[in-house]
C-alpha cells in the first residue's frame with residue numbers, strides 16, 4: 169500500500185478531521201447524564217417499529233398515536249424544553265432517500281457519507297447498511313442525535329454523530345451528502361440549499377429526498393425516482409405523499 173501518495177494523505181487528513189469533529193461534538197454536546205435523560209425520554213415516548221416504505225428493513229424508535237409525545241402541543245414541549253420532535257418520525261422525503269440507497273447500494277459503497285439533518289438517522293443507517301465506509305449523522309437537535317444513536321444500535325450499525333451546525337462548511341470529508349426533507353421552512357431551505365449548491369460545485373455529490381415541500385427548489389435538480397409513501401393525515405395533510413429523490417446539479421455559468 170502506498171502511504172506517500174496525495175490521495176492517502178488527503179484521506180488521513182480527512183480522517184483526523186472527522187475524529188476531531190466527533191471528539192469535539194462529544195465534549196461539547198451530550199454528556200452522559202444528558203444522553204441517559206434523553207434516552208429515557210425517547211424510550212418512554214416511542215416504540216420500535218418499521219416505516220411504511222421500508223417496512224421492517226430499518227426499524228426505528230418512532231412516535232405512536234397512543235404515546236404522550238404524539239398528543240403534546242407546543243406548550244407542553246416548551247415546558248419540557250424540547251424542540252418539535254422531528255426525530256420521532258420518519259419523514260416521507262427521508263424514507264424515499266433511504267429506500268433509494270438500499271435499492272442502489274453502489275451510490276454509497278466505499279464512500280464517506282454525511283446524513284445532514286438526520287432526524288431519526290434513517291438515511292445514515294441505510295447508507296451504512298448499503299456499504300458506506302463511514303457516515304457522519306448531523307442534526308442541531310441533541311434529541312435527534314440521541315435518537316440516531318439508539319436507532320443505529322437497533323439496526324446493528326455504527327455511525328458518527330454531531331450536533332454542530334455544519335451549514336457553510338466545505339466538504340473535503342464527504343463524498344456524498346444526503347438530505348431528507350429539509351425544505352419545510354423558507355429561511356432554512358434557502359440557507360441549506362445555497363450551501364448544498366456550493367458543495368456540489370466543489371465536487372461533492374448531493375442527494376435530496378422531498379415530498380413536494382413548499383420551499384423545495386424548482387430547478388437545478390434531476391429527479392432520480394419517486395415513491396408513494398403512506399403517511400397519516402394527523403402528521404401531513406394527506407394519507408399518501410409522492411416523495412422524490414433528486415440529485416442536485418452544479419450551477420452552470422451562463
Ligand SMILES: C[S@@+](CC[C@H](N)C(=O)[O-])C[C@H]1O[C@@H](n2cnc3c(N)ncnc32)[C@H](O)[C@@H]1O
Pocket residue numbers: 254255257258259260261262263284285286287288289290306307308309312332333334335347348349350356
Ligand atoms: C423534517 S426533519 C427530517 C429528518 C430526516 N432527515 C428524515 O427525513 O426523516 C428535519 C430535521 O432537520 C434538522 N435541522 C434543521 N436545521 C438544521 C441544521 N442547520 N443542521 C442540521 N440539522 C438541522 C431538524 O432538527 C430536524 O431533525
